[in-house]
Amino acid sequence: MGRAPARQRGRRTSYGIAEWYSRLYRSLNAAQRLEFVDLPAGQHVECRFLADMPDLAPGGRTYCNKKGGVCSLRPFTQDEEFNVTFGTITATCPNRFLEGGAVFNEIGRILLGTEDALIAKEIPFLIRPQINGDDGQEQNDADMFNQDPAADNEDVGRIDMVMVHPDLDRLAWCAVELQAVYFSGGAISKDYPAIRADQGNGFPMPGANRRADYRSSGPKRLMPQLQIKVPALRRWGKKMAVVVDRPFFDSLGPMDDVPDISNSDIIWFIVRFDDDPITGRATMSVDEIRRTTLERAVEGLTAGTPTSLDEFERKLRGKLR
Template sequence: MAIKPRKPKAAPKTKPQKQYFGMAEWYGQLYRNLGDAQRKLYAETKNTLEPCPFLHQVPALGPQSGKLHCNKKGGVCSLRNFHDDVTFGPITATCPNRFLENATIVRHIGRVLLGADTPLFAKEIAFLKRPKTGIAGEAEAAAKAEEEEAEEAEEDSGQEAAAVESGREDVGRIDLVFVHPDDSEKWCAVEMQAVYFSGGKMADDLTVIRKHAGNAIPMPGSARHPDFRSSGPKRLMPQLMIKVPTLRRWGKKMVVVIDRPFLDSMSGMEPQDHISNCDIVWVVVRFDEDVVHGSATLVIDQTIFTTLDHAVKALTSGMPTTLPDFEGKLSGKLAPAISVSPAAALIVPPGLAED
């Protein structure tokens, strides 16, 4: 009987270092600049009692209720990585309202796409027709009724939450449209994509803040990180794949507003040399800090023209593994799909026994 050689022991795996992303901006102010008293005050403040500085700068793009308070539970505008020596990574937006600062993107999109710095706008335009008959129609009607009830409740409370956060993501609408003020046939669709995060709750940070003493900057209360995969391939990519082909047939462009860390999480996109050859215009912003005044300023980092195909490839982020690598991983994970005891294996089903 041949003796199989023992497999060499695999080198011990090194655990990836935990990422402690905490508040970058809190109610529009740089977290690192806040003193202990201000942090403790914000930790006890209900977000709806605080004004959103970015909505106040572009009130027309705010909620239909006209209430311009913070509509992000906890009031966190953006996140950044905290390092043990209290140095900080770049700022990445977690609230889409963060992109409205000083109407910078409004003027930029109007100028690049429409040739007008002050475009008109419309929000929540129906895009896909829902089925009206059969089981699918009944389900859609029920879902629509639930949406309307939730929207009425939000309107009554003055709280307009993002649909994706409340579980009511609707690819059947175009969220925002900019239109040339003198030519209604010149328009573009706009999508502002902030990032979600995975890991510990922000409430853990509030607990640390309440217990903290002194003006030193408290570290985040738990490990978390921006979830670019949920924000990109799982949320943004379906939006683009559903809406862009129709917009392309209509001769219109989709504009996607993201920040620099979001772009860096994607694989490289092959840019087109002219807007006429693209399907999607990526407006990439960054947040330049002014530590003296305790704020960060939104700046246009770059504008990229791409096709839908190149955008999808970039959002899926990564090259396929090789067949040998895949099968090597597969062999290490194989296990019986059905457990069969030796006694049960001897039982022959009726009709299969030999004569």
């Protein structure tokens, strides 16, 4: 718990920085926070999570590639006495899930029978259907003969990550989806004035109202990905591993846990982040593994019960008056 320098009386809660350039925000002193605020444009800071799995780093570069360097957020709550308490950390950058390769070891162990799985990125999954001419007219034989065949087969969708058993003769594999959380509200830069003004080691409240936007992260982003990819994977006899954090999963509706993995389509690897004041970092661990079908996952992601016909039509009539 810390004392907020700002003097806006009353209990209030807003999401603020939990981890910043791989460091636990609450472990940073005022000078260290100011250094991150005023980081010169173009200066690179290593991402320790990418450094843990450099083969997944874009172009092999393990520096932070997220503007502002915020890895995760958490609720800041200020009470009547201006004390600030911190809630549960939720990841806003998918690279946050790379820590130590721990979750990938667990996925490999459970789905592939190995902790030494190979990982391939961005495998083309959906192929654009061939159409006859951009203008709706049929192409003549010469046009079709001279057309670049690579353009015909341009992929319009990819599986972001595929884990493969190292025994390539058997080619056992599974798909992996990492889903971080979007947030709604003011930009993180709105917190900077309060951080600059704080010369002590308290924790200024966020400079804008914001919240974790689980609706955008789940039904609007993750659900379409699953609905597109999982049916094909199911036909192929393959599984989809989905990595999310505890606050994200807890925001979803109930999902039945399939007793046997062979009857599931999606295996959820739910992680948690715990503060470690000694190292000044948050540590990630796998908190739960949940097996579901695609249908139950969609119900959970929708997280709503349909209204009755009578109630719907009552609201409809109200709109028409």
